[in-house]
Amino acid sequence: MNRDTKYLPRESLQKLIDAVISKGYECIGPQESDGTIIYKQLTSINQLPQGISASQAPGSYTLSSNASQMYFDWANGPQAIKPLLFTPREKLWQSEQSTNGELLFKAAEDDVQPIAIIGVRACDIAAMRIQDLHFLQQQFIDPYYKIRRENLLTIAINCGHPADTCFCHSTGDGPFVDDGADIVLTELEQGFLIHPQSSSGEDLLTHLTLEYITVPQTNEATSIKDKASKQNRRLPELDIKTHLIDEINNDAWHSIATNCLSCGNCTSVCPTCFCHSESDMAELSGMTSEHYREWDSCFTQGHSQIHGITIRSEVSQRYRQWLTHKFSSWYEQYGRSGCVGCGRCITWCPVGIDVIESITQVVDRRHG
Amino acid sequence: MDNSTINPYLPEEAMIIERIQEGPDLFTLRLELTNPAFQSSYTFQPGQFNMLYLYGVGEIPISIVSDPENSQIIDHTIRVVGRVTKGFAKLKTGDRIGIRGPYGQGWPMLESQHKDIVIITGGLGCAPAVSMINYIEQRRDSFARLNIIQGVKHCCDLIWKERYEKWSTLPNTKVLLAADSGEAIWPWHIGPVTALFDQLEFEPENVVVMMCGPEGMMHVVCDHMLDRCVPASQLFLSMERNMQCAIGHCGHCQYGDQFICKDGPVFSYDKIRKLFKTKGF
Secondary structure, eight states: OOTTOEEEEGGGHHHHHHHHHHTTOEEEEEEEETTEEEEEEOOOGGGSOTTEEEEEETTEEEEEEOSOOOSOOSOOOSOSSHHHHSOSEEEEEEEEEOTTSOEEEEEOOOOOOOEEEEEEOHHHHHHHHHHHHHHHSSSSOOHHHHHHHHTEEEEEEOOSOOOTTOOHHHHTOOSSOOSSOSEEEEEOSSEEEEEESSHHHHHHHTTSOOBOOOHHHHHHHHHHHHHHHOOSOOOOSSOHHHHHHHTTTOTHHHHHHHHOOOOOHHHHHOSSOOOEEEEEEEOTTSSEEEEEEEEOOTTSSGGGEETTEETTOSHHHHHHHHHHIIIIIHHHHHSSOSOOOOOHHHHTOTTOOOHHHHHHHHHHTOOO | OOTTTSOTTOOEEEEEEEEEEEETTEEEEEEEESSHHHHHHOOOOTTOEEEEEETTTEEEEEEOOSOGGGTTSEEEEEEOOSHHHHHHHTOOTTOEEEEEEEESBOOOTTTTTTSEEEEEEEGGGHHHHHHHHHHHHHTGGGSSOEEEEEEEEEGGGOOOHHHHHHHTTSTTEEEEEEEEEOOTTOOSEESOGGGGGGGOOOOGGGEEEEEESOHHHHHHHHHHHHHTTOOGGGEEEEOOOOOSSSSSOSOTTEETTEEHHHHOBEEEHHHHHHHHTSTTO
16 A cells, blocks of 8 residues: 555545635536547536446446446546547648748647546556657657647546456556555545545645544555455466568458457547547638647558559458557567556457457467 | 657758659659758768658658768659659659658668669669669779669669669679569560579679669568578668658568668668568568
8 A cells, every 4th residue: 555545535526526626617527428538628516426336248238227326436438538638530730821822830729728637547547658658759759749738637546347348457456556656545345545646646635634544444555455456357478479470361350350359449539549640620611720630540441542543442451450450569679668548449449359369360360 | 859858750941953754753852951959960871761741641661872072962863652752743843751760770881881882673662772873973083893783574664764874884793683574675684583693793892782672572582682692681671661650660561570760771681681581471
């Protein structure tokens, strides 16, 4: 247990939300909506999905009520942090053409509202740190991601209820948040353990009345962690990185692709996928054209198109691109796997393709 | 420049100072940045590329073909294939476009000094190689034997015929051209370009091979050179994939663990060998 850990009674969670809002943040939190739990503006604890649990399986997600008083008794919904930092569609710049044909380029306005997101899981904190590496710590820095990241406060919740599709324990990213959030909560039967992981988090906690923790509370948190770490689904304990790239000509890619619809749901819900395309929107006046980027997917035909040729014309090639990138090339690019074990690609695949089964199929059929 | 404050997505304005029609579907735009500060600080290396923006339509990556010594004049040779290039084809002297760059890793010119040079290009693949050939031409004494091979499908596809003729008169230089099919006036080899490889003269332990063109052609070149005991690290290929951002963010140009936009477009063969003969990467 972190030595700064304190106790926050359940009814005081509202005070945390109030403190966040009084600091000028827009508070975003989990809420039941359209049959899922999504993150949207939150002002009251009454909006939280109390006594709700989520049942997840390949291609299936169902919410149900339970008798619990807990607010975070469910595993992750389709999305959390990624759309807040790397937005699905955004304007990058615009060009203005004067009557004599001169062009003026103007970057999009960067007035960003500070956001505090409450209730995010360890997998999403890990995914955010991967996207930080991609957008902020390479040769070029992405100014659009950067300003949102600088204005984001994360209040994470240690995950007590992973779904059947989760495997964060085997990727080393959960179920508890080791590092990278601003504040971390653990939900107990009666209240929360709370500790800061950054100076902004520390600062915010000074606005709350917190209690010292007791030994039974510590024990309860430990048993939650132990229970949540026992996940049925896990990555094969093999050198996946090497095997996948060694097996690019394996027949298994074709059998996996027989089921794949190439719809791109997996890449949309994946919290680390970063592909995006750019496009221009000319205004009818003809004097201004806006330049946008939006999420793209390696499962689309256009993703690999170049002067009339589609490099990945077959679905098996696209699935292989996604999987070998996520679990193999990613190591060379960012020093780790691109998978945080959130299991979303399994849950939200309309035909229930299980990424772990796919990996297993390829490595089991490996030559030699 | 400080990377944390600049916006790498934002183009700068450039003016077309000359438009040269090179062939039926091929033209060169000679550009000059309009902002004097950007113009004077702009430098590039042979093999690098710029993102060119056509107002209201979009951006595309195009390699730079002019000489880096005179980096205020930026030439781009463009083939008409898609929406943006069709639009560029209609522009004329004095028109403005957007430009950002230069991007990527170019040809290993400094490392190639005093070595034998083999340059093999196919189809329109010669455009990214032209800046390199010009570079060598301007500094001919700094390099040993120079071999230039260019293959085209049909003899009428050959562009820059005069340049090849001029290059063939350089000292210690061999220029070999091939067309898969030709006519009576075609004075060079008719048949596959690969048949010319045996005429190449170089020391395997002291040669740099640079190639650009269809990947199938580059496969054959790499195999031939490895057979002649040239190390994979001395074979250089200019690669092409879909590119939208050119700064390693958008993900389209990934080739295994490499981003073609920033780790390439020029790669030594040992960097990409693992995936090179498999379709779909």
